[in-house]
Amino acid sequence: MDTSAHVARTAPGPLVEEVRLTPVLTADPPLLNAHGVHQPYAARLVIEVVTADGTTGLGETYGETAYLGPARALADALPGLAVTDLNGLDALAEEVCGTAAGAGDGTGDGAGEAGLGGGGLRGVRNADKLRLSVVSGFEVAFLDALGRSLGLPVHALLGGRVRDRVDYSAYLFYRWAAHPGGRGEADDWGDALDPAGIVAQARRFADTYGFRSFKLKGGVLPPDEEIAAIRALAREFPGRPLRLDPNGAWSVETSRRVERELRDVLEYLEDPALGTPAMAEVAATARLPLATNMCVTTVPELAPAFASGAVQIVLSDHHYWGGLRRTRELAAICRAFGVGLSMHSNTHLGISLAAMTHVAATVPDLAYACDTHYPWQTEDVLTRRHTFVDGAVAVSDAPGLGVELDRTALAALHARWRADDGTLRDRDDVAAMRAARPDWTAPEVPRW
Numbered sequence: 001m002d003t004s005a006h007v008a009r010t011a012p013g014p015l016v017e018e019v020r021l022t023p024v025l026t027a028d029p030p031l032l033n034a035h036g037v038h039q040p041y042a043a044r045l046v047i048e049v050v051t052a053d054g055t056t057g058l059g060e061t062y063g064e065t066a067y068l069g070p071a072r073a074l075a076d077a078l079p080g081l082a083v084t085d086l087n088g089l090d091a092l093a094e095e096v097c098g099t100a101a102g103a104g105d106g107t108g109d110g111a112g113e114a115g116l117g118g119g120g121l122r123g124v125r126n127a128d129k130l131r132l133s134v135v136s137g138f139e140v141a142f143l144d145a146l147g148r149s150l151g152l153p154v155h156a157l158l159g160g161r162v163r164d165r166v167d168y169s170a171y172l173f174y175r176w177a178a179h180p181g182g183r184g185e186a187d188d189w190g191d192a193l194d195p196a197g198i199v200a201q202a203r204r205f206a207d208t209y210g211f212r213s214f215k216l217k218g219g220v221l222p223p224d225e226e227i228a229a230i231r232a233l234a235r236e237f238p239g240r241p242l243r244l245d246p247n248g249a250w251s252v253e254t255s256r257r258v259e260r261e262l263r264d265v266l267e268y269l270e271d272p273a274l275g276t277p278a279m280a281e282v283a284a285t286a287r288l289p290l291a292t293n294m295c296v297t298t299v300p301e302l303a304p305a306f307a308s309g310a311v312q313i314v315l316s317d318h319h320y321w322g323g324l325r326r327t328r329e330l331a332a333i334c335r336a337f338g339v340g341l342s343m344h345s346n347t348h349l350g351i352s353l354a355a356m357t358h359v360a361a362t363v364p365d366l367a368y369a370c371d372t373h374y375p376w377q378t379e380d381v382l383t384r385r386h387t388f389v390d391g392a393v394a395v396s397d398a399p400g401l402g403v404e405l406d407r408t409a410l411a412a413l414h415a416r417w418r419a420d421d422g423t424l425r426d427r428d429d430v431a432a433m434r435a436a437r438p439d440w441t442a443p444e445v446p447r448w
């Protein structure tokens, strides 16, 4: 048996002829989190893979500077590869994406590391994860191109859908009415800085999109104020699934106290404390399941987290995990260990929401509504925005992802990226906070 590396450029199927990469800046509201506040614009990378038969496949991934070099190297290496050859894509990425770019300190605590951006909110940073995040956008573009060329939806290429709609949860944030200094795009949400503001935001999400589950981004206010907000949500929406996610801002002791106080109303508690050992200590006394998109974002982190019982639900982000097939592999691993799977979201556009919906449609035991930031994103690069009905996105049976690129919108968001002097191209919630509070520094964790 040939166990050597992939033998490139022999697979059947449409061949890549051209790859277009377009970094964009998309509007983001002043949403607060444990580190600071979102910048007025967030970077994404739009990938177009054009095949010799004239089909264009679309992909999307993180667009911060650290991703662009490896994405360019991979794009340049792709012509001649068949879009069926997803293993070849992985192998090429290992060859050309480099091993140093974006490498962090490897501690797994997501703190104090340079390179990937995200302000420490995206878990461990290392070169493998950077490469996988880049590959994910190309894998989605390959699947889109292949599906379009075969006349089949992406979910059919992943084994077929087991549901015809994917449930999402409302992603509630403490927020300001506007970005400091009037930067960014205006919206009419107003501020939300107390329980009444969070309930009003949730009500609008429920009325507009039909969301039935609610996740509050915590780690912003002292825990008792966030407990009060969850209690207010429970009164307003009795029996509805509620989650609270302080992004690891609490000590083990505080996490245990919040868990005790909210165990009658939360569906799960997400990343209360930072890192697997602390999560395991919290889990040891918890009755609520603990979910994470921080201490388990790479394969090597799975075994220690599962062995120590630190995590009961993994919130997959197909970007981190290297794409849609790897998300399904993660689902199988979780299933084998009796761990639940749902989906994490960062600021993203409609291409990624389509990709999330296709893969989520194929995972049999998806027991929790997935996260999405999408309703906060008023801009998109699609001709038709996704819609939520009863909190769900319908699974498309159209060829590929079932979305079309709006070139005018893409050009406008790219022009914004080009016009930026570099300050907004990399996510920095701490710096964005300093625009309002000049003395702000990244909070020490645990903060409470």
Ligand SMILES: O=C([O-])C(=O)C[C@H](O)[C@@H](O)C(=O)[O-]
Pocket: 031, 032, 033, 121, 122, 217, 245, 247, 293, 344, 345, 346, 347
């Ligand atoms: O669930 C999460 O932890 C996230 O979505 C991380 C994000 O970075 C979120 O905290 C945000 O956008 O502020």
Ligand SMILES: [Mg+2]
Pocket: 245, 247, 270, 271, 292, 293, 294
């Ligand atoms: Mg989270």
